[in-house]
Amino acid sequence: MIEKNIGSEFTEVIAIDKKQKKIRLNRNEIIEKIPKDKLIKMYKDMVRTRALDEKLDSMLNKGISLKQHSTYGQEAGPIGAIATLDQEDYILPYHRGWAWAIGKGMEPKYIIAELLGKKSGCCKGKGGPQLANFELGVLGRSGVQAAHIPICAGVGFAINYRNEKKACIAFFGEGASDNGNFHEGLNLASIWKAPVVYICENNLYMQFDRSNETNSVKDIAVRSIGYDIPGYIVDGNDVISIYHIVLKAVKDAKSGKGPSLIETKTYRTGGHTGMDKTHYGGYRTKEEVNKWKQKCPIERLKNDLLEHKLITENDIQEIKNKAIDEMNISEEYAVQSDFPNLDDYLADVFCK
Amino acid sequence: MEREITFASAIKEALHEEMKKDKDVYLMGESVRHSVWGVTRGLNKEFGDTRVVNTPISESGFVGAAFGSALLGLRPVVELIFGDFLLLAADSIANEIAKYRYMCGGGGFKAPITIRVAGCGIGTGAGPHHSQSLEGSFLNYPGLKIAIPSTPYDAKGLLKTAIRENNPVLFFEYKLLYGVRGNVPDVEYTIPFGKAKVRREGNDITLVALGHCCYKASIAAEELSKEGIEIEIVDPRTLIPFDKDTLLNSLKKTNKLIIVEDGIKRGGVGSEIAAIVSEECLYSLDAPIRRIGGKDAPIPGSVYGEKLMVPSVEDIINACRILKSEG
Numbered sequence: 001m002i003e004k005n006i007g008s009e010f011t012e013v014i015a016i017d018k019k020q021k022k023i024r025l026n027r028n029e030i031i032e033k034i035p036k037d038k039l040i041k042m043y044k045d046m047v048r049t050r051a052l053d054e055k056l057d058s059m060l061n062k063g064i065s066l067k068q069h070s071t072y073g074q075e076a077g078p079i080g081a082i083a084t085l086d087q088e089d090y091i092l093p094y095h096r097g098w099a100w101a102i103g104k105g106m107e108p109k110y111i112i113a114e115l116l117g118k119k120s121g122c123c124k125g126k127g128g129p130q131l132a133n134f135e136l137g138v139l140g141r142s143g144v145q146a147a148h149i150p151i152c153a154g155v156g157f158a159i160n161y162r163n164e165k166k167a168c169i170a171f172f173g174e175g176a177s178d179n180g181n182f183h184e185g186l187n188l189a190s191i192w193k194a195p196v197v198y199i200c201e202n203n204l205y206m207q208f209d210r211s212n213e214t215n216s217v218k219d220i221a222v223r224s225i226g227y228d229i230p231g232y233i234v235d236g237n238d239v240i241s242i243y244h245i246v247l248k249a250v251k252d253a254k255s256g257k258g259p260s261l262i263e264t265k266t267y268r269t270g271g272h273t274g275m276d277k278t279h280y281g282g283y284r285t286k287e288e289v290n291k292w293k294q295k296c297p298i299e300r301l302k303n304d305l306l307e308h309k310l311i312t313e314n315d316i317q318e319i320k321n322k323a324i325d326e327m328n329i330s331e332e333y334a335v336q337s338d339f340p341n342l343d344d345y346l347a348d349v350f351c352k
Numbered sequence: 353m354e355r356e357i358t359f360a361s362a363i364k365e366a367l368h369e370e371m372k373k374d375k376d377v378y379l380m381g382e383s384v385r386h387s388v389w390g391v392t393r394g395l396n397k398e399f400g401d402t403r404v405v406n407t408p409i410s411e412s413g414f415v416g417a418a419f420g421s422a423l424l425g426l427r428p429v430v431e432l433i434f435g436d437f438l439l440l441a442a443d444s445i446a447n448e449i450a451k452y453r454y455m456c457g458g459g460g461f462k463a464p465i466t467i468r469v470a471g472c473g474i475g476t477g478a479g480p481h482h483s484q485s486l487e488g489s490f491l492n493y494p495g496l497k498i499a500i501p502s503t504p505y506d507a508k509g510l511l512k513t514a515i516r517e518n519n520p521v522l523f524f525e526y527k528l529l530y531g532v533r534g535n536v537p538d539v540e541y542t543i544p545f546g547k548a549k550v551r552r553e554g555n556d557i558t559l560v561a562l563g564h565c566c567y568k569a570s571i572a573a574e575e576l577s578k579e580g581i582e583i584e585i586v587d588p589r590t591l592i593p594f595d596k597d598t599l600l601n602s603l604k605k606t607n608k609l610i611i612v613e614d615g616i617k618r619g620g621v622g623s624e625i626a627a628i629v630s631e632e633c634l635y636s637l638d639a640p641i642r643r644i645g646g647k648d649a650p651i652p653g654s655v656y657g658e659k660l661m662v663p664s665v666e667d668i669i670n671a672c673r674i675l676k677s678e679g
Contacts, residue, residue, distance in 0.1 A: 123457035134460030139423055140452055147448050150413035154420025161378070161402065161426060181443075184413025191408065348458030349494050350519045 018222065020233075027304070030244045036310055042083050042239055043305060044319050046075040046298045049099045051323035052108050053270070055331055056115070060274040066115040067129035071097025072270035073237070076297035077201050079103040080242030081169055084250045090137040090155055090168040092148040095129065096201060096268070100171055105136050109330035118337035125340045126348070139168075146176040149185030149198065156194025156259070167253045169197045169246070174263075175206035177220045186227040186261065193258035197249040200263045201236060207272050208283045221263035229259050236266025237297045240304060267292035354537050360391050360530040362504035363468075366511035367392065367429060369540075371399050374427060377515060378403040380418050381431030381468075388433050389470055389530055411440035415467065419449045419520075422465040429515060430465065434482045435472035435524065438490065449520045450495030466514045466521045473564055473614045474662055475527035479653030485615035485646060485662075487524050487562065487591060491624060497545060498591040500524040502566035504534035506589060509543030516542070526564040526614075546593035550602065554582030557675055558602040558609050560625055561585060565612040565663060572668035581676045591621060599625070600632055607638040608675050614662045617645030638679030644671055 031039065049071050056068045074097050082091065082103035093100040101111055106122060114121025114131060122133050132140040139155065142148050152170035159166045176182055177200055189196050200220045204211055217223065224231025230252070235241045242264060249260035269292055271279040280289050305311040357365070371377045378399075379392055385404050387393035396404035407414040411432060418428035432438060438445065445467065453461045474483045487500055499514055499521060501507040507525070514521040551566060552573050561569040566587045573583050584602050588594060603609060609629055611622035622643035629641060644663040651658050 121457070123455060126457055127455040130455050132456035132461065134456070139420075140456045140461065142448060143455075144443060144447055147416060147443060150410070150416035150444070151420035151423070151448065153413070154417030154422075155424060156420075157417060158421035158424035158426045161421070162424075181412055181416065184408075184410035185417070187408055188410060188413050188417050348454050350497075351453060351458065351462050352518065 020219070025241065025244060027240050028308075030240050031304055031308055034243060038083055039305060039310060042079050042243070043298070043301050043311070044323075045079045045102050046099070046239070046301065047319050048108070048323045048326065049075050049079070049097070049102045050298060051320075051327045052098050052102065052111070055327035056112070057274055059331065064116070068115075068274035069095045069097065069129065069272065070268070070270040070274060071099050073268050073292055073296065074201060074203060074266050075099045076239040076242055076301075077199065077236050077264045077266060078171055080239035081171075081197070081199055081246040083243055084247040085167065085169065088137065089166050090139050092139050092152045092155070092168060092170040093141050094145070094148070094172045094176065095141070096171075096173060096203075101131055101138065104133070104138050106131065106133050106138060107330075108327055109333040112330045112334035113337050116334050116337070117339060118334060119340040119344060120333070120337040124344065124348070126345070146172060146179035146181040146185070148172070149176070149182050150188055152196050152198070153185050153189035153192060153194050156189055156196040156253075157192050159195050160192065165254050167195045167197065167250050169199060169250075171199050171201065173206070174200055174202040174211045174215055174220050176200075177223060178214060183226075186223070186229065186259070189259040190227040190229050193256060195253035195256075196259045197246060197253055198259060198261045199246070200261065201266055202263050203266050203268045205268070205272075205284070208276075208278070219263060221261055224261040227261075229261055231261045231263070233263045233265060236264030237295045237300065239297055239301050267295075269293050354535045356533045357504055357536050358530065359501075359504045359507050359532050359534070360389060362508040362534075362536050363391050363511055363525065364395070365536070366508045366515070367395060368398075370512055370515045371395065371403065376425060377427045377429065378405065379429050379431065380405045380407055380414060382407055382409060382433055384431055391470070391530075392431065411437045412444050415441040416444040416448060419444065419452070419463060419465055422463050423461065425464075427464045427515060428466070429468060431468045431470050433471055434478070435469045435486050436481050436484045438469055438486050438522075445496070445520075445522070446490070446493040450493040454495060462518050463520045464518045466511070466517070466523055469522055469524045471527050472524050473526045473528060474651060474658035477653060477655035477658060480650035483651040483658055485563070485613065487522070488613070488615040488620035490522055491591060491621065495520065496592060497521045498524070499545065499589065500563045500591060501589065502529065502561070502563055502587050504532065504536050506543060506549070506587075508536055509541055510545075510589060512542045513545060517545070524563060528564045529567060532567060543589065545590045546595050548589055548595035548598040549587045550598065551585040551587050552583070554584040555605055556581050556608065557583045557672055558599065558606045559583045559585050559612060559668075559672070560588060560599060560609070561612045562588065562621060563614065565614055568663065568665050569612055569668055572665045572672065575665070575669050576672050579673070581672055583672055594628075596628060596632070599629070603629065603633055603637070607636055608679065609637065610642040610644065610671055610675055612644045612663050612668055613646070615646055616648065617643055618648060620645045639675055642671055642675055644668065
C-alpha cells in the first residue's frame, strides 16, 4: 500500500518481491500416511504406463501409424496427482504421456484401439490421441495447447454453482503456460475460487527447443503470483512428493480456497513423439538424457515400497509381467477391431 | 394476447422465462448485470449474481469456461458484446465447442451452450472492430448451429429454442434491430430451427435477407410495390440448419433470386445460398442469381461512412428493379 499524505518532499514506489520459500518434508512420514493399497496402485499404474509406452513404441517400429507422445520419465506427475482424487473428480489432460489415462482408470485396450482409429476405441475412433471418457471424468484432451485451461476453470465454476464437493485437475506443459488461454484461465479460476488444480509439468523442452528460450520465467510456478493463487514447485520424478502437495491443493480446492498452480520439475527421457529420433544425442546431449534416466520415478517408488516392506521382489516381477500381458492383449484387441464406416464418421456432430 | 415490444425486450423475456424454467440456465459476459444493450439489465436482481456472471475481458477464456460448465450439464448463455469479438473467442468456439462432442466419441459429451453474438453490424459509428457482421465466417465449422432473428417475435422464439438446444448455438443480434418493435404474444411459444419464414409474398423476385437486411428489405418492398414489382421476402431464421425447401418453393413461383446481407459479399452467406440454388434449380431460373453484401473494406468509424458500406434500402430497390427487367 502506498502511504498517503507523507508530505510533498517524498513519494513512494512499490517493488514487487519475488521470494520463494523452501519447505522441507519427510518422505517417510508422507509414505506412512498414504494407505498401502493406494501406494501399490500408484506403483502398478506407473509400471502399466511404462508397459503401454513400450508397447506403442513396438507397434510404431512395426510400421503401424499412431500418435505416441510418450510418458517416459514423467510417469509420477499425473499418477501421483490423480491418486489424490475421488472417483467423481475430473481431469483435463494434455498430449504428454498416458499416465493420466491409466491413473484415471482408462483401459489400455480402448486406448490402443482409439490410437489406431478403431470404432471400439474410447472415442469411437474419432479422437485419435485426443482421448476422453465421460464416465471416468476424463473430460477430453484438446489438440490445442492450453485450450483446456479456461475450460477447467468453467468445470470448477459448475461444481461451485451446484454446491458440490468435487475438483478438477488440468495438466499441461511449460510451453502451454505462455499461451493466452493459460493467463485468462488462471485469472478466471482465481476470481471464481474454482475448485481446480493446475499442474504444469516442466520438462525443460518445448518439442525440440529448450523452454528457457521462450518462457520469460525459469519457474512457471512464479506465474501463480499474477493470479493471487498458491504456487508450488515439486520434484516431478517423485510420486510421493507430488501426492503430498497435490493432496493439499485438492483439499484446498474442495474446501472453497480456490485453485493452485503446481509446477513439477521433470524430464521426458523419450522423444517428443515416437517418431522423434534426434532427442538422444541430437537436440539433447546423451549425458543430459542419461542423467535424468537415473531419476526414474518407477525405480524410486519401487525402492520406497521395498524399504517400507510394502512389496516384495516377487510382487514387483508379477506386476511387471501382468502389465506386459495386459498390453499384449490390448494390442491384439485393437488390431482385430474394425474401423468406423462413413456413417459412423458422420455421427455425433450433434446430439439429440 | 398480442403486444408490441422491442427486439431487445423480446430477448430479455426469453432469457427471463428460460432462467425461471430451468435453474441450470445462467448468463455470462462482460457487464451483463448493467448490460451495454440493456438486454440483460436487472436480471441479476431476480436471479442473483451467481446466475448473472460478470466476466473479465477474456473472450477466449470465458467462452471456453462457459463450455466447461456446459460439459457438466449447465446451460450457459454467453454474451459477446459486439459480434466482432467472435474472433477473440474463435478457437474456443470453432475448435473446442464445435468439435468436442464428435472428437470425444459422443455419449455423455454435450455442449448445451448458447452464445449471444450481440451488437452486430453498423448503427452507432463504432468503427471497424465494433461493426462487423460475421455470421458468414462461422458457416464452416461442423458442430455449430446458427440463428439470426429479424423480428422481436423471432428473437424470443428462436432464443428459447437455442437455450433448450443441447447443441452449441451462435445467436446473432443486430444492433439496429434492438429498438425495432413488433408483435410478441404473451403465451409460451418457441420457433423450431430449420424453418424459414416467408415475410412477404410476391410473384416477381425471391429476396433472401438476413437480420437487419430483412427489415431493410421490407421497407424496400413497399416502394417496389408502388412500381408494380412484388418481391417475396424469405427470412431463413437459421443458417444452420438451413431451410432449403421454403426457398426452392418460392423460386418455383418467381424464378429470380437476390440475397441481401450486411456481411462482406465475398464468401458471405449469399455465396452459400447462391451455390445451393444453382445446384438445385439452375435451369429453371430466368436470370443470374444476384447478391448484395458489405463492401470490400473494413467498416469506417463514423455513422456517416458506415452506412455506405452495407446494403441500403436504395441498393435493394435498385437491384430488384434491374433483376425484374432481366430474363
